[in-house]
Amino acid sequence: MSETTDIVVIGAGIAGLITARELTRHGHRVVVLEARDRIGGRTWTDHRLGRNLEIGGTWLHWVQPHSWAEVTRYGLSVTRGPRSEETYWLAGNEVRRGNLEDFMALINPGMTRLLEDTMKWIPRPDTPLSVPGIAEVDQFNLQEMLDELDLSVDEKNANEAAWVGHFNAPLIHCAYTNAMRWTAATAGSWHLMHEASAIYRLTDGTQALVGAIAADSGADIRTDSPVSAIRHTSDGATVTYGGGQEITARRVVVTVPQNLLHKLDITPALPAGKITPSLEKAASRGVKAWIRVRGPIKPFFAYSSQHHPLSVVRTEYLGENDAVLVAFGADASRIDVNNLEQVTEALKVWRDDLEVLEVTGHDWMSDEYSEETWLIQQPGQLTNYLQAQQASEGVLHFASGDYANIWAGFIDGAIESGTNTARNIHTGLQEQATAPALQEQS
Numbered sequence: 001m002s003e004t005t006d007i008v009v010i011g012a013g014i015a016g017l018i019t020a021r022e023l024t025r026h027g028h029r030v031v032v033l034e035a036r037d038r039i040g041g042r043t044w045t046d047h048r049l050g051r052n053l054e055i056g057g058t059w060l061h062w063v064q065p066h067s068w069a070e071v072t073r074y075g076l077s078v079t080r081g082p083r084s085e086e087t088y089w090l091a092g093n094e095v096r097r098g099n100l101e102d103f104m105a106l107i108n109p110g111m112t113r114l115l116e117d118t119m120k121w122i123p124r125p126d127t128p129l130s131v132p133g134i135a136e137v138d139q140f141n142l143q144e145m146l147d148e149l150d151l152s153v154d155e156k157n158a159n160e161a162a163w164v165g166h167f168n169a170p171l172i173h174c175a176y177t178n179a180m181r182w183t184a185a186t187a188g189s190w191h192l193m194h195e196a197s198a199i200y201r202l203t204d205g206t207q208a209l210v211g212a213i214a215a216d217s218g219a220d221i222r223t224d225s226p227v228s229a230i231r232h233t234s235d236g237a238t239v240t241y242g243g244g245q246e247i248t249a250r251r252v253v254v255t256v257p258q259n260l261l262h263k264l265d266i267t268p269a270l271p272a273g274k275i276t277p278s279l280e281k282a283a284s285r286g287v288k289a290w291i292r293v294r295g296p297i298k299p300f301f302a303y304s305s306q307h308h309p310l311s312v313v314r315t316e317y318l319g320e321n322d323a324v325l326v327a328f329g330a331d332a333s334r335i336d337v338n339n340l341e342q343v344t345e346a347l348k349v350w351r352d353d354l355e356v357l358e359v360t361g362h363d364w365m366s367d368e369y370s371e372e373t374w375l376i377q378q379p380g381q382l383t384n385y386l387q388a389q390q391a392s393e394g395v396l397h398f399a400s401g402d403y404a405n406i407w408a409g410f411i412d413g414a415i416e417s418g419t420n421t422a423r424n425i426h427t428g429l430q431e432q433a434t435a436p437a438l439q440e441q442s
């Protein structure tokens, strides 16, 4: 006889932990099966380079409604890195130097024109498919939309580099609708979108949020428990995990990232609307690197181009004798973020005066439990698949930051999706419980 419970949640990332917390609150017995030896998934605070660094998801903001509700609930606080005193960018092969305002002024015309139809196509980010015709716009990639603007070389380079920082992929692979969804979430303001996505981080790290949700959930969370198979019927599902253990539940919530879904052995099989995007993969495929350099230095921000191994770098921590920089690149196959020589070489595009002391990062693309960074969709994926990805299949439910409406690909989206999924499951179980009684009464 296999073990039984009410609900099994697969994955202890933020979506899984939120789902578990919301369901235990309603009195359901929940078992969370997590493949890794830690919880948090694509958020991971780790002590490296002498500081608690965010190896994955980091920044959040008060315009992210689900994240901010959790910040308030647990009494968390946010902080930010030092303001940049110098900014570098490239025009062709030439390095330009100024302040952050100069760079923002340079990208402003491009950003404004690129995003001017945002509120026409996505007036309500919580229902991103509501406007007829969005499917046609969803065919465009961000590169072709930028090319159409006929920007000067300086402006084009700068706009591309800024978007690579956001999208973690060569822009030709990224749907233009990603840019509009992010901007719609900030009511059309690209400045606020920039701030929301990359400035404020939790003072005590994402580990504080993850730990608080897990402690609050009261769920039975089992790490080192990779799930390999799910067999489901209309009555329930049996999940195989670890070394072949089985657990049966009335409902199962799958929270693995989009790129991994096709790897689970699920019987009966999932529909194409869920499996095809998993096989196609998300557009995002880049890197995040942490770099400790000898100090003192002035805090700086630097943008190169989407073709360089590192497209964006900035000072995130400033010490008396050192500084820690955070950097992003479009393609994980171009640079090993744990290789000091490669990272030092990549920094030279802007400055060769920095002495790199240590580097670190994580290759999320070859991590077997993510194979993904933060979700950026390819052209067509939003309109072809989002609804199918969000839908339940009998007793199987799907929660993920990848499947959110408003801030898809963000911590906020994982909370949104987990909250919705838990509510749907609880409501469904309640209806099931009251249905026979109602039938008897009538």
Ligand SMILES: Cc1cc2nc3c(=O)[nH]c(=O)nc-3n(C[C@H](O)[C@H](O)[C@H](O)COP(=O)(O)OP(=O)(O)OC[C@H]3O[C@@H](n4cnc5c(N)ncnc54)[C@H](O)[C@@H]3O)c2cc1C
Pocket (backbone or CB within 6 Å): 010, 011, 012, 013, 014, 015, 016, 033, 034, 035, 036, 039, 040, 041, 042, 043, 055, 056, 057, 058, 059, 060, 197, 198, 225, 226, 227, 228, 255, 256, 257, 260, 287, 288, 364, 368, 369, 370, 372, 373, 374, 375, 399, 400, 401, 402, 409, 410, 411, 412, 414
């Ligand atoms: C480098 C990087 C930077 C980012 N920056 C930001 C940012 O600044 N701000 C922001 O809001 N977001 C950011 N994100 C995105 C954010 O971290 C994610 O969107 C969010 O954490 C996703 O949560 P999730 O629960 O949906 O997925 P995940 O965190 O991926 O959770 C899924 C869980 O399932 C587990 N799992 C996978 N396969 C199995 C299996 N077979 N059996 C059992 N368990 C399994 C995984 O180990 C994982 O714990 C970033 C992500 C990365 C990688």
